[in-house]
Amino acid sequence: xxxxxxxxxxxxxxxxxxxxxxxxxxxxxxxxxxxxxxxxxxxxxxxxxxxxxxxxxxxxxxxxxxxxxxxxxxxxxxxxxxxxxxxxxxxxxxxxxxxxxxxxxxxxxxxxxxxxxxxxxxxxxxxxxxxxxxxxxxxxxxxxxxxxxxxxxxxxxxxxxxxxxxxxxxxxxxxxxxxxxxxxxxxxxxxxxxxxxxxxxxxxxxxxxxxxxxxxxxxxxxxxxxxxxxxxxxxxxxxxxxxxxxxxxxxxxxxxxxxxxxxxxxxxxxxxxxxxxxxxxxxxxxxxxxxxxxxxxxxxxxxxxxxxxxxxxxxxxxxxxxxxxxxxxxxxxxxxxxxxxxxxxxxx
Ligand SMILES: [Zn+2]
Numbered sequence: 001x002x003x004x005x006x007x008x009x010x011x012x013x014x015x016x017x018x019x020x021x022x023x024x025x026x027x028x029x030x031x032x033x034x035x036x037x038x039x040x041x042x043x044x045x046x047x048x049x050x051x052x053x054x055x056x057x058x059x060x061x062x063x064x065x066x067x068x069x070x071x072x073x074x075x076x077x078x079x080x081x082x083x084x085x086x087x088x089x090x091x092x093x094x095x096x097x098x099x100x101x102x103x104x105x106x107x108x109x110x111x112x113x114x115x116x117x118x119x120x121x122x123x124x125x126x127x128x129x130x131x132x133x134x135x136x137x138x139x140x141x142x143x144x145x146x147x148x149x150x151x152x153x154x155x156x157x158x159x160x161x162x163x164x165x166x167x168x169x170x171x172x173x174x175x176x177x178x179x180x181x182x183x184x185x186x187x188x189x190x191x192x193x194x195x196x197x198x199x200x201x202x203x204x205x206x207x208x209x210x211x212x213x214x215x216x217x218x219x220x221x222x223x224x225x226x227x228x229x230x231x232x233x234x235x236x237x238x239x240x241x242x243x244x245x246x247x248x249x250x251x252x253x254x255x256x257x258x259x260x261x262x263x264x265x266x267x268x269x270x271x272x273x274x275x276x277x278x279x280x281x282x283x284x285x286x287x288x289x290x291x292x293x294x295x296x297x298x299x300x301x302x303x304x305x306x307x308x309x310x311x312x313x314x315x316x317x318x319x320x321x322x323x324x325x326x327x328x329x330x331x332x333x334x335x336x337x338x339x340x341x342x343x344x345x346x347x348x
Contacts, residue, residue, distance in 0.1 A: 001096035001200075002221075002260050005089045009196035012085040013189050019077055020185035023070040024178060027063070031177055032170070034063035038156075039170045048159030060156065067152060071145040071184060078188040079141040085192060086133050086199035093203040094121055097263065101211065104265035106275055113214070120210040129206055133199045140191045140328075148184030155180045193256040198329075201250065204261045208246050214266055217243045220251045221260040224288035230296040233257075234305060234334040238319035241285045252322070254333045285316065304337055313344040 037059045042048050054060055098117040102110040155176040163169045208218055222240035223232050232240075236259050243264060244250055251259040268277050289297065297306055308314045321335040 001092055001100065002258070004092040004096075005197065005200045006258055008085040008088040008092070009193045012081045012192040012196060016078055016081055016188045016192055017185060020074060020182065020188065023074055024181055027066050027070055027181075028174070028178070030059070030063040030066050031174055034059040035170050035173045035177070039162075039166050039173065042159070042162055042169070043166050046162070048162070051157050054156055064149070064153065067181065068145070068149050071148050071181075074184065074188070075141055075145040078144060078191065079138055082137045082141065082192050082195050083134050085196040086137060087130065089196050089200040090126065090130060090133070090203040093200050093207065094126060097121070097204060097207040101214065101263050101265060104263075105271075106268070106273060109273060117207070117211050117214070121207050122210070125206055125210070126203070129199075129202055133195070133202060136198075137191070137195050140195060141188070144184055144187060144191075147187075148181060151180035151183050152177050190255055197253070197258060201261055204263075205246075205249060208261070208263050211263070212246050214271060215246055216264045216266050217246055218248075218250070219243055219262040219264050219282060221262045221282065223258065224285060225283050225291075229288065229292060230299045232300060234301055235320040235332050237285065237289065237300060238316045239332060240288075241282060249329075252329065252331050254331045255328075257331075302337070305340060308340055308344050313347065314340055318343050 034057065037057050038049060038054065041053070041057070049057075098114045098121075101117050102114040105113045155173075158176075160169055160172045160176065163172075205218075208215055220239045220242045222236035223229055224237065224240050233254070236253065236257060239251065239259070251257075251261055253259040262282065265271070268275055289300075292300070300306075301309060305319070309316075309319075318340060319335055320332045321339070322330055322332050324330050
């Protein structure tokens, strides 16, 4: 399920990145023309034009208008691509959650559990989730076009230092405008990664809450084994394996985070299954971290953080800090090293 959901996010990211590049290729000629006029103006007078003077240049107005049209199209394409990816993520979650929960049962009880969990996931509730996710994505993508347009205008007004060679000056100016335009692409990609994963988390939370009679909570699952383990941040390492109430949102991962929410079945005997249970197969955080090489551990933590952790001067829980974000949602991110040093000093 994690691979499928991550794949939908990756597909949307690839698609959007390509669309933004193609759009810039379409508008680049108008910008080169506009910038050539501005640079010629500046060279003649020995200074960069002010906003009023810039606005009088017809080619600049044309370039801005063309860019705004492209940006509106890109914002709409971003909204559509992310909503589609989120829809696929929700569908993948709904079809996999019954298997994930049933997998925690003895073999002969799995089919019954799968059927029971599936029956509790109501299509009408999923419709409500899809509507809410769509609203959330639309709210995130709405400012994309205007913000990128404003950033391009700011670059124009800021100007560039006039060099000896007008062609170099023009090239630097076009690069600045391109950078502002691409800032929109970076945001679109972040939205695609973040919102696709959040759609999965919302759907999983619903599936878990609807099956509260067989679950004890959910487990924060980070990538702590395999190829990706060294790329998992200290905050996600710290939260891996922690158990949370079913009715709590999450995992409240940072932007672009890929942590998952694993349902935790009640003990077999509490479910009326009179058998001895095998050990939990979710990788233990400390064991997984110890299995990394020194280089990988340093890659995750950085040398100073790693030294504090190894010396027992901070514990795992100190590594993650919750931050509130009025424009988005609360999220856990790595606690800065200066704060960790203070915590370690206070413990001494
Ligand atoms: Zn992380």
